[in-house]
Amino acid sequence: MRYSEHADSRAATVAVIGAGASGTLAATYVLRAAATARVALRIALIDRWGQHGLGRAYATAHPAHLLNSPVDRMSAVADDAGHLARWAEANGIRHDGFLSRADFGRYLRELLADAERMAAPTATVARITSDVVGLTCSGSGRPLRLHLADHGRIDADAAVLATGNQPPAAPFPVPASPRYICDPWMPGALDGVADGSPVVVLGSGLTMLDVAVSLTGAHPQTVVHAVSRHGLLPRVHQAPSCRAVQLPVLPARDHSPAGLPALIRSVRVAAAEDPAGWQAVVDALRPHIPGLWQQLSLPDKRLFLRHVARYWEVHRHRVPPATARKIDQLRAAGRLSVQRGRIIEVAEKPAALCVRIEHDGQVTEVAAGWLINATGPAADITGTADPLLRGLLDSGQARPDPLRLGIEVDAGGALLDASGTPSDIIFALGPPLRGQLYETTAIPEIRDQAAVLARRLLAASLGQAAAGRA
Numbered sequence: 001m002r003y004s005e006h007a008d009s010r011a012a013t014v015a016v017i018g019a020g021a022s023g024t025l026a027a028t029y030v031l032r033a034a035a036t037a038r039v040a041l042r043i044a045l046i047d048r049w050g051q052h053g054l055g056r057a058y059a060t061a062h063p064a065h066l067l068n069s070p071v072d073r074m075s076a077v078a079d080d081a082g083h084l085a086r087w088a089e090a091n092g093i094r095h096d097g098f099l100s101r102a103d104f105g106r107y108l109r110e111l112l113a114d115a116e117r118m119a120a121p122t123a124t125v126a127r128i129t130s131d132v133v134g135l136t137c138s139g140s141g142r143p144l145r146l147h148l149a150d151h152g153r154i155d156a157d158a159a160v161l162a163t164g165n166q167p168p169a170a171p172f173p174v175p176a177s178p179r180y181i182c183d184p185w186m187p188g189a190l191d192g193v194a195d196g197s198p199v200v201v202l203g204s205g206l207t208m209l210d211v212a213v214s215l216t217g218a219h220p221q222t223v224v225h226a227v228s229r230h231g232l233l234p235r236v237h238q239a240p241s242c243r244a245v246q247l248p249v250l251p252a253r254d255h256s257p258a259g260l261p262a263l264i265r266s267v268r269v270a271a272a273e274d275p276a277g278w279q280a281v282v283d284a285l286r287p288h289i290p291g292l293w294q295q296l297s298l299p300d301k302r303l304f305l306r307h308v309a310r311y312w313e314v315h316r317h318r319v320p321p322a323t324a325r326k327i328d329q330l331r332a333a334g335r336l337s338v339q340r341g342r343i344i345e346v347a348e349k350p351a352a353l354c355v356r357i358e359h360d361g362q363v364t365e366v367a368a369g370w371l372i373n374a375t376g377p378a379a380d381i382t383g384t385a386d387p388l389l390r391g392l393l394d395s396g397q398a399r400p401d402p403l404r405l406g407i408e409v410d411a412g413g414a415l416l417d418a419s420g421t422p423s424d425i426i427f428a429l430g431p432p433l434r435g436q437l438y439e440t441t442a443i444p445e446i447r448d449q450a451a452v453l454a455r456r457l458l459a460a461s462l463g464q465a466a467a468g469r470a
């Protein structure tokens with residue numbers, strides 16, 4: 001039965017677009033709020049890949065794809081840091097402090113199912129597999145209409161964009177070849193790649209490491225060449241330091257801008273006090289990043305993105321020791337190389353790609369079976385080809401943040417339109433807020449945003465539904 005056939009239901013309807021970690025946690029927290037308030041509510045949780053509860057990060061079944069944060073920092077329950085560790089213990093999952101991403105996906109799905117049971121029968125969630133290609137005023141009793149790729153529609157009282165990161169963009173022209181994989185996290189993207197031919201991966205971050213582990217494990221002859229401008233690999237997690245950390249620069253009480261040079265200087269000083277304990281400094285700073293980011297001037301933010309971000313990322317997004325050991329083994333066996341350089345040209349040959357790499361004026365050529373883009377999300381949302389985001393931006397329902405990394409919301413997550421007015425009924429959370437908050441893509445931030453957003457979503461949808469009935 002199509003979801004729209006329920007349209008005459010009197011219950012308020014919340015549409016959650018995207019069912020990765022952000023959409024799943026938004027739905028979970030809204031269900032909990034509805035159960036507490038004992039109100040009737042329907043949630044339509046819509047995902048184009050049907051990866052409800054998993055999304056790009058947690059849909060992997062590979063046992064060596066681990067969370068890059070320890071179990072005590074990945075609880076999806078606000079104010080209960082031990083929740084995930086207890087869940088793992090109760091489910092007999094053995095680990096060394098880092099769970100597999102597949103287990104974490106199971107955890108998210110169970111969390112949603114628990115909230116569903118708690119809220120039933122008055123509040124319910126429908127998991128829908130479809131692509132939302134547009135969001136307009138409905139003209140029906142409800143204010144919003146979601147247009148689906150299969151010509152279906154869902155009318156809703158409120159909606160939340162939980163659409164995740166933009167796919168990567170190629171920084172050079174690429175041939176229209178199936179041998180170029182533009183997004184390794186698309187379902188099935190790597191299925192044909194492990195044929196034993198050499199693979200060039202653009203990027204040397206966490207995604208490259210996952211790709212290298214998967215492909216070398218799937219075929220004994222596969223060799224991976226990672227290429228990135230700086231050739232920097234993510235650092236390795238160490239045991240937590242017991243040292244009390246003096247935070248470098250906290251947001252000033254008067255909200256005067258901290259300034260990027262001052263901030264960098266004080267982080268360096270704090271880290272230099274105990275060179276073995278720099279990880280504690282980075283971790284202590286992390287919850288303050290959104291506040292500090294918002295105080296930086298636009299030129300300082302641009303400077304950070306251009307010159308500092310890659311160094312911050314490799315220290316902030318660290319790998320578990322087990323992953324680091326695996327990577328060391330692959331490099332020692334000659335099955336993974338990491339090269340500084342810039343891909344300047346890719347030409348298609350029969351059954352191969354010729355990849356030309358420039359470094360310090362020298363050009364080398366690699367004959368590769370495959371080229372995989374692991375550079376992370378595209379840096380300019382205004383170039384998006386996604387029909388939903390394109391439509392929201394073009395119609396002025398949404399506006400890009402000044403850095404164009406994502407879209408803008410108010411302090412409570414409501415979408416700002418082209419004139420800067422917050423919507424009463426459209427919200428967003430997680431990676432689309434990267435330009436505004438910078439730290440907004442990992443579970444702790446997404447969890448806290450979802451918990452706060454839930455109350456506002458519930459109030460907005462109930463208010464609209466009541467107005468529609470009046």
Ligand SMILES: Cc1cc2nc3c(=O)[nH]c(=O)nc-3n(C[C@H](O)[C@H](O)[C@H](O)COP(=O)(O)OP(=O)(O)OC[C@H]3O[C@@H](n4cnc5c(N)ncnc54)[C@H](O)[C@@H]3O)c2cc1C
Binds near residue numbers: 022055162388430441
């Ligand atoms: C490989 C990887 C590993 C990671 N590991 C960690 C980690 O260990 N710890 C941590 O804290 N964070 C980690 N992260 C960060 C991660 O981004 C977040 O934890 C989280 O998974 C982001 O979830 P999301 O729902 O916002 O995005 P996604 O997981 O990308 O989900 C968005 C979903 O929305 C759907 N969608 C988008 N547009 C539409 C549309 N128009 N219609 C219908 N559906 C749509 C997509 O199909 C997708 O399923 C990792 C990220 C990646 C990519």
